[in-house]
Amino acid sequence: MTTKTDFLVIGSGVAGMWFALQASQHGKVAIVTKAQRSESNSRYAQGGIAAVWSEEDNYDNHVRDTLVAGAGLCRRDAVELTVREGPARIRDLIAFGTRFTRAEDDPEKYSLHREGGHSHRRILHAADLTGAEIVRALGEACAQHPNIIILENHVAVDLITENWLCRRLEEIPPEEPRVLGAYVLDLDADEVEAFSARAVVLAAGGAGKVYLYTTNPSVATGDGIAMAYRAGARIANMEFVQFHPTCLHHPKETSFLVSEALRGEGGKLTSWPGPSTTSSSAAAWNACTSTCDTWNGLRWSGCSPISTRS
Numbered sequence: 453m454t455t456k457t458d459f460l461v462i463g464s465g466v467a468g469m470w471f472a473l474q475a476s477q478h479g480k481v482a483i484v485t486k487a488q489r490s491e492s493n494s495r496y497a498q499g500g501i502a503a504v505w506s507e508e509d510n511y512d513n514h515v516r517d518t519l520v521a522g523a524g525l526c527r528r529d530a531v532e533l534t535v536r537e538g539p540a541r542i543r544d545l546i547a548f549g550t551r552f553t554r555a556e557d558d559p560e561k562y563s564l565h566r567e568g569g570h571s572h573r574r575i576l577h578a579a580d581l582t583g584a585e586i587v588r589a590l591g592e593a594c595a596q597h598p599n600i601i602i603l604e605n606h607v608a609v610d611l612i613t614e615n616w617l618c619r620r621l622e623e624i625p626p627e628e629p630r631v632l633g634a635y636v637l638d639l640d641a642d643e644v645e646a647f648s649a650r651a652v653v654l655a656a657g658g659a660g661k662v663y664l665y666t667t668n669p670s671v672a673t674g675d676g677i678a679m680a681y682r683a684g685a686r687i688a689n690m691e692f693v694q695f696h697p698t699c700l701h702h703p704k705e706t707s708f709l710v711s712e713a714l715r716g717e718g719g720k721l722t723s724w725p726g727p728s729t730t731s732s733s734a735a736a737w738n739a740c741t742s743t744c745d746t747w748n749g750l751r752w753s754g755c756s757p758i759s760t761r762s
């Protein structure tokens with residue numbers, strides 16, 4: 453069976469649902485997602501989103517902070533684009549119904565946290581369940597839109613490319629082959645369906661779950677990256693994997709992120725069992741150092757699979 457749609461979106465995290473809401477103005481959108489619609493890294497994000505929001509802050513500050521924290525690894529044009537578009541995208545999220553936490557002393561304003569690496573207050577958040585709140589708002593907007601369907605328990609297996617079809621039909625492949633759709637396993641029916649679409653969007657998230665200890669949910673297995681690679685896309689920057697320094701470890705239970713409030717603003721580090729504590733800025737610095745150590749450890753132990761295909 454082949455299902456036809458205008459846009460096929462693989463993944464129902466923030467990226468997939470955001471794209472679906474934009475594309476729904478131009479045609480029918482099918483989102484396929486491998487578990488329940490809300491199961492994604494997006495749902496587990498806690499601390500919030502950085503954007504220039506207060507009158508004391510400006511784009512130059514945020515660009516500078518990002519380039520300093522990026523230690524020479526950031527592309528300036530990408531940083532500037534992200535920083536300048538940030539406030540408008542936050543306003544879009546609010547328009548879609550996201551309820552960010554308001555300031556205690558002035559409910560007309562939003563509460564802005566300040567986290568490690570930021571010279572100004574600019575983290576908008578929904579308590580410390582920011583991702584869950586954004587997923588709720590976007591999920592409701594998608595569910596209400598007549599042009600969007602979300603198919604749960606549908607695992608995209610591989611992309612259908614012109615190259616692949618030509619191999620099957622023993623025809624000469626085009627010089628610039630297109631992606632035509634995807635094969636998707638319906639877990640409930642235990643059947644593979646073909647989807648054809650004018651455009652296919654891979655929004656299948658990251659690959660954090662390839663590590664034994666991670667705060668990522670079990671859906672984060674890098675499927676989208678693997679499908680893109682098999683279709684001939686160039687893969688880069690695979691060494692950038694986010695590790696949270698405050699992950700609960702229990703040998704028999706799934707790891708999860710202990711509240712970011714522990715090491716964000718107001719967080720205190722306490723030695724065990726001693727009384728020594730550090731201030732919130734020191735906590736943020738230690739958290740940052742710990743992340744860098746993890747990153748360097750991976751890097752120097754050879755886990756740096758930057759692979760490119762020409």
Ligand SMILES: Cc1cc2nc3c(=O)[nH]c(=O)nc-3n(C[C@H](O)[C@H](O)[C@H](O)COP(=O)(O)OP(=O)(O)OC[C@H]3O[C@@H](n4cnc5c(N)ncnc54)[C@H](O)[C@@H]3O)c2cc1C
Nearest residue numbers: 463464465466467486492493494497498499500608656657
């Ligand atoms: C614990 C935690 C805390 C975080 N805190 C923050 C924070 O405070 N601020 C911040 O900016 N970022 C934070 N992040 C990072 C942020 O959550 C992610 O960068 C972001 O949500 C990624 O969104 P996404 O839509 O690209 O991917 P995801 O949200 O991971 O969505 C991927 C989707 O693809 C689906 N999928 C995967 N494979 C397939 C397949 N084969 N077929 C069909 N569907 C598939 C998944 O089920 C899921 O629905 C945090 C992440 C975690 C894990």
